[in-house]
Amino acid sequence: MRTWQVERRKRTRHLIELGGLVVKAGIVELANDDRAVIYGAMLWIAAKLQSDEGKHSRDLWAVRGKQAFNAEQHEEKKGQRT
Structure with missing residues (x-):
């Protein structure tokens, strides 16, 4: 290729x-x-x-996104066990 x-x-x-x-x-x-x-x-x-708030916003959004990904992984693992 x-x-x-x-x-x-x-x-x-x-x-x-x-x-x-x-x-x-x-x-x-x-x-x-x-x-x-x-x-x-x-x-x-x-x-x-x-903007001036860019770093703060990025940090907040990163935390929220990581929490959502982790929660999703937790639910997937939980579903596989059942």
Whole structure:
């Protein structure tokens, strides 16, 4: 396989994973699948990260995201035991 094909597949996988996070967070349903609303929210996040509060917001969101991932893993393991 050519190098550009490998890189293209990596990029495609990365984009699919990011889209999965939007779905997993419930944003698609909450925004009624309105792409303008979702894009606007993403722009707001980007502006927040570029502001004076950026580091604080990033830290808070990282903690919340890690907690959610850990809770999900815990539920998956719990479900496998039953």
